[in-house]
Amino acid sequence: MRLPRSVETADADGKVVLVRADLNVPLEDGRVADDTRIRASLPTLRLLLDRGAKEVRVCSHLGRPKGPDERYAMDPVRRHLTGLFADDRLRVLENTRFDERETKNDPSLARELADGCDLYVNDAFGSAHRAHASTEGVARLLPAYAGLLLEEELRHLSRLLGEVERPFVLVSGGAKVEDKLGVLQNLGGRADTVLIGGKMAEQLRVENPLDFEVELPVDVVGAARFEEDAETRVCRVDDLPYAWLGLDIGPEARSRFAAAIAGARTIFWNGPMGVFEWPPFAAGTKAVAEAVAANEQAFSIVGGADSVRALNELGLADRISWVSTGGGASLELLEGKELPGVAAIPSAVEPSRA
Numbered sequence: 001m002r003l004p005r006s007v008e009t010a011d012a013d014g015k016v017v018l019v020r021a022d023l024n025v026p027l028e029d030g031r032v033a034d035d036t037r038i039r040a041s042l043p044t045l046r047l048l049l050d051r052g053a054k055e056v057r058v059c060s061h062l063g064r065p066k067g068p069d070e071r072y073a074m075d076p077v078r079r080h081l082t083g084l085f086a087d088d089r090l091r092v093l094e095n096t097r098f099d100e101r102e103t104k105n106d107p108s109l110a111r112e113l114a115d116g117c118d119l120y121v122n123d124a125f126g127s128a129h130r131a132h133a134s135t136e137g138v139a140r141l142l143p144a145y146a147g148l149l150l151e152e153e154l155r156h157l158s159r160l161l162g163e164v165e166r167p168f169v170l171v172s173g174g175a176k177v178e179d180k181l182g183v184l185q186n187l188g189g190r191a192d193t194v195l196i197g198g199k200m201a202e203q204l205r206v207e208n209p210l211d212f213e214v215e216l217p218v219d220v221v222g223a224a225r226f227e228e229d230a231e232t233r234v235c236r237v238d239d240l241p242y243a244w245l246g247l248d249i250g251p252e253a254r255s256r257f258a259a260a261i262a263g264a265r266t267i268f269w270n271g272p273m274g275v276f277e278w279p280p281f282a283a284g285t286k287a288v289a290e291a292v293a294a295n296e297q298a299f300s301i302v303g304g305a306d307s308v309r310a311l312n313e314l315g316l317a318d319r320i321s322w323v324s325t326g327g328g329a330s331l332e333l334l335e336g337k338e339l340p341g342v343a344a345i346p347s348a349v350e351p352s353r354a
């Protein structure tokens with residue numbers, strides 16, 4: 001894997017530095033529900049300030065707003081970040097996706113972001129699969145470096161790119177089905193067993209474009225409505241009443257998934273098995289988290305903001321080999337692609353021209 005040049009080689013003294021972090025954290029009732037991504041951004045911010053940066057401007061997206069939208073304002077994230085680490089030279093900019101030019105990678109927004117800055121540091125591993133103005137465009141306008149988190153993520157995840165110890169079990173779930181199907185299509189062949197839960201499983205039952213075998217949950221926790229206190233019923237998938245929703249994997253699926261995970265030597269898990277934020281639908285995600293944590297023989301990576309939140313809530317994060325801040329980004333990296341946010345940063349060592 002090509003390594004991007006490190007922020008450790010940047011001369012930040014007296015400079016204004018733009019840092020793209022991935023502070024896209026889960027929110028609940030206007031508060032940060034899991035601060036893993038915020039904490040993970042701190043080492044790079046500290047490094048730059050310790051090295052004498054005049055100002056560090058941190059930017060990130062939060063959620064998927066279609067324009068300015070109060071529900072996705074950066075305030076809670078800013079408060080949380082500055083509560084963990086206060087420095088007068090640190091500024092947290094507003095949600096980059098409040099500007100529709102962000103996701104279009106519009107050069108005019110990249111220029112506005114770069115304006116007044118001397119250096120750019122991309123530490124947003126979780127967003128490195130997006131070619132957006134703040135992750136890709138701006139890297140072409142300023143001297144660009146990889147942040148410490150981005151580097152560490154690449155180091156750990158690259159272990160899954162070469163030969164891995166087998167069986168390699170891939171577990172995928174979560175809500176971003178459209179994003180992940182194509183990635184799974186390219187990735188699935190690398191794993192020995194692919195377990196799918198969550199909304200992704202529901203979708204694959206309707207239409208399955210994958211050309212390899214996947215294990216879908218045989219039973220589900222059905223809900224009459226998409227509500228936390230909806231009437232529920234555990235049933236075989238085929239027995240789910242009309243218009244009911246499968247909001248978690250059922251007990252038999254849990255034990256089958258857990259058994260497959262127990263036999264693995266390499267594990268990659270991304271995306272919860274159900275709506276784990278609601279206790280009636282949390283058992284599937286919990287079962288997978290516990291099975292991954294219990295397997296001490298395997299090299300295990302768990303990625304994605306929600307899966308990581310579940311691990312933290314269960315107190316299991318320290319039993320995973322590497323807890324990644326990237327969900328979709330990790331998956332795309334595993335496909336073997338260079339991520340656009342990484343590709344835009346010059347190499348650690350320039351290739352020889354000979």
Ligand code: 3PG
Pocket residue numbers: 022024063064126127130176305326327328329
């Ligand atoms: C994530 O949570 O996966 C990243 O922050 C990227 O978010 P996105 O899928 O909305 O681009």
Ligand code: MG
Pocket residue numbers: 304305306327
């Ligand atoms: Mg996510």
